Amino acid sequence: MNIIEAQEKIVNEFEDIQDWEEKYAYIIKLxxxxxxxxxxxxxxxxxxxxxxxxxxxxxxVKDGKVVFDADSDAMIVKxxxxxxxxxxxGHKPSxxxxxxxxxxxxxxxxxxxxPTRKNGLSSMLKQIQMYALAYKTILEK
Amino acid sequence: xxxxxxxxxxxTDSVSKIFNVDEVRADFPILSRMVKEKPLVYLxxxxxxxxxxxxxxxxxxxxxxxxxxxxxxxxxxxxLATESYENARLKVKEFIxxxxxxxxxxxxxxxxxxxxxxxxxxxxxxxxxxxxxxxTEMEHHAxxxxxxxxxxxxxxxxxxxxIDDNGDLDMDTFKSMVNEKTKLVSVVHISNSLxxxxxxxxxxxxSHEHDIPVLLDGSxxxxxxxxxxxxxxxxxxxxxxxxxxxxxGIGVLYGKTFRxxxxxxxxxxxxxxxxxxxxxxxxxxxxxxxxxxxxxxxxGIALGTAIDYLSQxxxxxxxxxxxxxxxxATAKLxxxxxxxxxxxxxxxxxxxxxxxEGIHPYDIGTLLDTYGIAIRxxxxxxxxxxxxxxxxxxxxxxxxFYNTLEEVDRLVEGLLRVKKMFS
Numbered sequence: 001m002n003i004i005e006a007q008e009k010i011v012n013e014f015e016d017i018q019d020w021e022e023k024y025a026y027i028i029k030l031x032x033x034x035x036x037x038x039x040x041x042x043x044x045x046x047x048x049x050x051x052x053x054x055x056x057x058x059x060x061v062k063d064g065k066v067v068f069d070a071d072s073d074a075m076i077v078k079x080x081x082x083x084x085x086x087x088x089x090g091h092k093p094s095x096x097x098x099x100x101x102x103x104x105x106x107x108x109x110x111x112x113x114x115p116t117r118k119n120g121l122s123s124m125l126k127q128i129q130m131y132a133l134a135y136k137t138i139l140e141k
Numbered sequence: 142x143x144x145x146x147x148x149x150x151x152x153t154d155s156v157s158k159i160f161n162v163d164e165v166r167a168d169f170p171i172l173s174r175m176v177k178e179k180p181l182v183y184l185x186x187x188x189x190x191x192x193x194x195x196x197x198x199x200x201x202x203x204x205x206x207x208x209x210x211x212x213x214x215x216x217x218x219x220x221l222a223t224e225s226y227e228n229a230r231l232k233v234k235e236f237i238x239x240x241x242x243x244x245x246x247x248x249x250x251x252x253x254x255x256x257x258x259x260x261x262x263x264x265x266x267x268x269x270x271x272x273x274x275x276x277t278e279m280e281h282h283a284x285x286x287x288x289x290x291x292x293x294x295x296x297x298x299x300x301x302x303x304i305d306d307n308g309d310l311d312m313d314t315f316k317s318m319v320n321e322k323t324k325l326v327s328v329v330h331i332s333n334s335l336x337x338x339x340x341x342x343x344x345x346x347x348s349h350e351h352d353i354p355v356l357l358d359g360s361x362x363x364x365x366x367x368x369x370x371x372x373x374x375x376x377x378x379x380x381x382x383x384x385x386x387x388x389x390g391i392g393v394l395y396g397k398t399f400r401x402x403x404x405x406x407x408x409x410x411x412x413x414x415x416x417x418x419x420x421x422x423x424x425x426x427x428x429x430x431x432x433x434x435x436x437x438x439x440x441g442i443a444l445g446t447a448i449d450y451l452s453q454x455x456x457x458x459x460x461x462x463x464x465x466x467x468x469x470a471t472a473k474l475x476x477x478x479x480x481x482x483x484x485x486x487x488x489x490x491x492x493x494x495x496x497x498e499g500i501h502p503y504d505i506g507t508l509l510d511t512y513g514i515a516i517r518x519x520x521x522x523x524x525x526x527x528x529x530x531x532x533x534x535x536x537x538x539x540x541x542f543y544n545t546l547e548e549v550d551r552l553v554e555g556l557l558r559v560k561k562m563f564s
Binding site: 021024054 | 507508519558
């Protein structure tokens, strides 16, 4: 599944959910399903700043693709991370960089994207892009 | 619960308007709006308060009928605007019972007021090498960072009065901290994150016994209690308009006349001068020497209107009502399994910070928002407090006199729903 397909799939999952509470219930569920964050990466340098909750994102490379691990102490944020990872993890750096975040608007959680809102969905997205950019430089050298 | 809505107890001032919460709510148009298809429950009053229609109208009125630059024009509108603005200063003087209106300096807010005092004290060479400033562990960043910036320029030391687990100041430690190096005590009157009402009278008296001036951060006290700066005898007092039902961008620095006389101007520009040549400038009288440039005229006027609005009530009746909300909220929230209130000082204003075991405050705030309930989550600009309690954040509900017991019930119901989602 490429990034666009992954985005479409998530948008479909959210399509029928109209109620805010249900939407968050589903995000929390996604958060709970997020694979466990490797404890050796629970370090200050993997922390994302600009978040009201604590957020860790670690990126590695497998077969030329960027693989992300991430975690948060807030469950809704963890759910937002799960959404981002389903879309962005396991793809080539150039694909990650060129992907549009518009699907978040379609899900209806773009209110979390406002750069002034200190919950860091925008910070997390930026961090993911930064990792992709860094690996692009390394892999394409 | 409906017995709470009307307070008809004896007032000290016979002309005070009888407080009725339903009538008061009708004065604040935003309170009747819907949020996420639910009636708004606004419990973030410690961050900013909503504005009564009279305050909103006064801004419109100013621009519709009075707008002109103040103090310099001879024409009708300029005199009208000047009169309205200076009349607002008189209202502030009455509001905190200053000795004179010239002791009232209009600023952008409490933050600018503290920065003004810090910066001007510094330029007056008030502090010597190794001098000390005493703050409390519960200060807002606005009463920490300006002094730290000062410390970088002078070799100053900040000393911090610790608090106990309840959020009460350790007054014995305070007294033991005061020494010949202590040059200023700058403390918060009421804590925005814990609600603690500090024993400021005791702090001021003790400091004055040692000839140390005291600055009070009244950002949270002015909305909740009647402040009398002469009775308190504080040297400086600061507050923000937007926390007392006035617009943002206007605030007040009060200083005793001799304290303000001793301070050099903060910013240079128009309105603060008496005579300017390229060789030398002489400065205007108090308070104008601190008010460079065209001020926030409509903000000052609207602050006056907000004070008028508050002053129609007996402030004690409002305080008692808020106290009732606080006690009710404290009792109801305490019944929630796993909920812990942070800040249980002996004397408290209507602020309740709390955590719920196993649920991050961020999740609590986000979910309550979907029920139309506005609370605050985070460190509340008091990170040292969070470090003290070893918490990354808390959730905070802060009440004012337009809140109701029913709204407390909505908060409790909301929290129970949040808990259910995490069970």
